[in-house]
Amino acid sequence: MVRSLLVIGTGLIGTSVALAARRAGVTVFLADRDVTAARVAESLGAGLAEPPRHPVDLALIAVPPAHVGPVLRDAQHRRSARSYTDVAGVKAGPERDALRLAPDPVAYVGGHPMAGRERSGPLAATADLFAGRTWVLTPSGRTGAAALDDATALAVLCGAVPVRLDSRAHDAMVAVTSHVPHLMASLTAARLRDAPAGTDALIGQGARDVTRIAAGDPALWTGIVHANAPAIAAVLRDVRDDLARLSAAVDALDGTGPDGRERALRTITDVLERGAAGAVRTRPAQVPDRLRVVLGREPGALGRLLRAAAPHGVTADRAEPLPHAEDELVVHLEVPPAAAGSAVAALDAAGWHVTRAETAPAGR
Numbered sequence: 001m002v003r004s005l006l007v008i009g010t011g012l013i014g015t016s017v018a019l020a021a022r023r024a025g026v027t028v029f030l031a032d033r034d035v036t037a038a039r040v041a042e043s044l045g046a047g048l049a050e051p052p053r054h055p056v057d058l059a060l061i062a063v064p065p066a067h068v069g070p071v072l073r074d075a076q077h078r079r080s081a082r083s084y085t086d087v088a089g090v091k092a093g094p095e096r097d098a099l100r101l102a103p104d105p106v107a108y109v110g111g112h113p114m115a116g117r118e119r120s121g122p123l124a125a126t127a128d129l130f131a132g133r134t135w136v137l138t139p140s141g142r143t144g145a146a147a148l149d150d151a152t153a154l155a156v157l158c159g160a161v162p163v164r165l166d167s168r169a170h171d172a173m174v175a176v177t178s179h180v181p182h183l184m185a186s187l188t189a190a191r192l193r194d195a196p197a198g199t200d201a202l203i204g205q206g207a208r209d210v211t212r213i214a215a216g217d218p219a220l221w222t223g224i225v226h227a228n229a230p231a232i233a234a235v236l237r238d239v240r241d242d243l244a245r246l247s248a249a250v251d252a253l254d255g256t257g258p259d260g261r262e263r264a265l266r267t268i269t270d271v272l273e274r275g276a277a278g279a280v281r282t283r284p285a286q287v288p289d290r291l292r293v294v295l296g297r298e299p300g301a302l303g304r305l306l307r308a309a310a311p312h313g314v315t316a317d318r319a320e321p322l323p324h325a326e327d328e329l330v331v332h333l334e335v336p337p338a339a340a341g342s343a344v345a346a347l348d349a350a351g352w353h354v355t356r357a358e359t360a361p362a363g364r
Contacts, residue, residue, distance in 0.1 A: 002026055002153045004056035006080055008071055010034075010041035012117060013087045014062030015125035018046035020158040023127050029056065041122040055079050058150045061086040064220060065227035069097025076103045083150040085111040089174060090227040091138045091167035099140060109147045110138035110167055112174075113160055118215040128159070135160035138167040175231035180239065182213050182221060183232070189214035246271050289340040290357035291333040293347075294322055302331060308350050309333060312343035332357070 005021050007014045010032040018028045018041060028047030032038040035049075042049040059081035061071050065088040072084055084107055088094050091110045098108050115133040117124050135155035139148050155162040165173075189211040192199065225232055249264035291314070295301045306316055314335045322328040333354075335343045340356070347354045 002057045002150055002157065004052065004058075005029070005047075005154070006031065006052055006056045006059040006075075007041075007047065007062060008032070008059060008075060009062030010037045010046070010122050011062060012120050012122070012124045013113065013115075013129075014060065015041040015044065015046050015122040016115075016127065016129040017060055017062070017087070017113075017154070017158060019044065019125055019127035020130060021154070022047060024157040026157070027056075037122055041125070044122060044125065046122070046125070052080070056081045057083065058154060059084045060154065061088075064088065064223040065090040065094050066223055068094035069101045072098055072108060073101040073103065076107070082107065083147040084108045085137075085147070085151040085154070087111055087113055088227075089178065089224050091136075091165075091170045093227045095138065095140050095167045099142065105140065105142045106144040107147050108140075109143045109151045110140070111151050111155070112136040112138070112170065113155070113158070114178075115160075116216075118213050120217045120220065130155075131159035133160050135162050136170055137162055137164050138170055139164065140167070171228050172231045172234075175228055175235050179224060179228055179232050180235045182216065183225070183236070184239070185211050185214040186221075242271060287337075288334040289337050290317070291335060291340070291344065292355045292357055293331045293333065293352055295329045295331060297327050297329075302329070305331065305347075305352060308347060308352065309335075309343065312346055313339045314343050314347075 002021070004027045005018070006029045007018045008031045010018070010030050014030075014032075018030060021028050022045060029052045030038045030041050030047045030049045031051065032041075032049075038049040041047070059075050061068055061075070061084065063071050063086070068086045068088050072086070075081065075084065084102075086094060088110075089112055091112060095110050098110075099105050102108055113130050113133060113135045115129045117129070135158070137148065137151055137155070152162045188207075192203070192207070192211065245267055249267040252260055252264035253268075293305060295305065302319065309315075312335065314333050317332040317334050319329055319331045322330050344354050344356070
């Protein structure tokens with residue numbers, strides 16, 4: 001059990017962990033080479049910006065990947081804690097550094113909570129940042145049971161779901177799920193920087209969704225790319241090949257490339273179809289509850305229903321005529337299971353007759 005925690009590095013992740021731990025009743029101490037950051041975190045209620053007088057149960061190292069090894073070494077020399085973990089977004093390099101530098105690698109286990117925001121620093125921190133998120137733990141061949149148990153307990157009290165992975169497997173996965181997406185967002189956002197005057201008025205939600213994470217700290221992300229360069233390079237080579245094919249296909253459609261427009265259209269369709277198939281994997285695995293509402297021909301009824309449903313996490317799936325009653329419309333809705341009961345009660349109270357579908361619609 002983790003009753004006391006030292007957080008070394010009071011940025012977004014470190015301060016968010018501290019806030020979650022404090023909420024769970026853990027005694028938290030804060031350390032940062034930037035004294036102001038530690039004081040801001042203390043003012044937020046994340047803990048005490050002072051060194052612990054006695055070794056704590058667990059020290060969380062919330063610094064960039066290249067600094068994990070040296071910070072771990074120094075913390076263990078000071079006997080700061082019984083166990084040690086980190087939150088770096090790359091794991092193989094810090095693990096090698098820990099095995100090479102740490103006086104007691106048995107007391108260390110790598111960690112990476114899969115959560116973040118486009119803003120950085122303690123003022124962006126929130127105790128709920130890790131709720132329902134995966135928290136990867138990467139024990140090395142020398143990690144002891146106590147360190148693994150303590151890091152697992154921290155993940156759980158932060159509301160996360162702990163998962164164990166090999167450090168190299170982790171780095172290959174996050175290259176695809178996190179690091180290359182950030183670079184692609186930056187490439188897209190860079191086009192906007194140099195776009196013609198008046199472009200801002202045409203920026204819609206799609207562009208905002210694609211570029212949101214590009215606002216992250218460039219220095220932090222340069223360090224992450226440096227630390228995971230081999231895995232990122234492998235993914236970027238595949239992206240480069242697809243981009244070359246796509247560029248050639250668009251040139252062919254534009255008339256500036258060689259003939260073969262039918263082949264170009266097939267190439268574009270292939271890229272889009274593979275993208276659509278990959279996007280399915282980004283959706284939550286949880287199957288939503290399905291609701292049904294029957295509407296008459298009253299003008300604006302569907303709009304009012306959707307406006308009433310939206311605050312409860314309800315979204316429209318499709319609408320179709322009611323069999324044998326073409327003047328009526330069946331609206332099929334989806335809602336997260338945890339919110340279904342309250343959503344149905346609220347809509348019923350507002351005068352909508354809502355029923356739950358027993359099974360998923362055919363073909364879905």
